[in-house]
Amino acid sequence: MKALDTLDTSGGAAAPAPVLYVRAAVPGDAELLARWRREAAAWVARRHGNAQWSGPDRPERRLALIRRGATVMALLEPDGPAVATCTVWPRGSRRRWTDEERGVPARYLRKSAVDRAHAGRGIGRLLHEWAGHRAASAGALVLRLDARSDNPGLHGYYLDCGWRHVRTVPGMASGALFETPALLRPGLPVRELGEIRLPD
Template sequence: MKITTAVPSDLDQLLAFRVEAAAWISRLGSDQWSRPYPADRLLATIEAGTVFMLRDGDRTAGTITLTPEAEEGLWTPEELREASLFVNKLTVSRDYAGKDLGGRLIDWAADRAYRSAAKWLRLDAWTSNAALQRYYLDHGFEHVRTVRKGGAINGGPRVSGWLAQRPTSPTPHGFEDQTPGPQAFEH
């Protein structure tokens, strides 16, 4: 399997992944990703070069978004001074479930973050999705804290405020990386 940078023609596939993942998560009892993701915002991340596709021949097995920007209001100014990359929208096709491709994508992200001179690989997860939180803990992340206030709607509760991080390191992932090399952080 190989990892490539997403291109605009991947937009429909990425939107379909989101719908598929939301349906699966709903069957598990979570409302995570229940609202459709705006296609224009997703296209902007593709055009920014931060969305990556896991390809198995001519099929897409998964995707991960890896950005240097944190979701506003989650991390402290001190934490934001530490070079970090942030995982978003990690999704594996249900056709590839049970093969730990998500874990290997996380390892790829940790390796890419290390090669960019980042100290941390960070993420925020749904505050009510204990199974997802356990998944990330099982893949080397440590819980930092849970931010519950300051949501996007009228300052109400934040739904994706479970914060975790893991140190970056050279990490074997077993994928053929066909992406451009990461840009190094300026010190």
């Protein structure tokens, strides 16, 4: 599962982004993340005729990322249910990013998803801004991601959110590369719950 923020697009007028509460994911969140992945695959297939996220699931990888502290959950209330997630990783794939690019201090956004019931509220965008803030706090200059190469709707979403298309790696399913500046955003309406120690 790559970036699922196509889930946060509805085509209608966007409501003001809410305040988000972010906590570290725990192993008990794994089944919810698997369900969001299945729902995302079904939605993208219906809406765009695209096979994104329909490949084999890797639950062991999901749990490993949770245990490393890389995955977070976003809530609309401090004690409420999770409505979104993302994973922030400190290293980029050698198959996608050049040695020169990987020499730039960066963080890599992965496995981003918004619950379909909360799509269109700006949650995905706000969570990405939080990830960029945390990346900048750790000394990164850019936040990067790779998206499925054959999903132009998702590419358009990232461009609309201010990401820059770097290039598309030929022959790679998730080879559309994007980046955006990692910026400190002290006024961002995101509150962290407990300690969130993203991997260095």
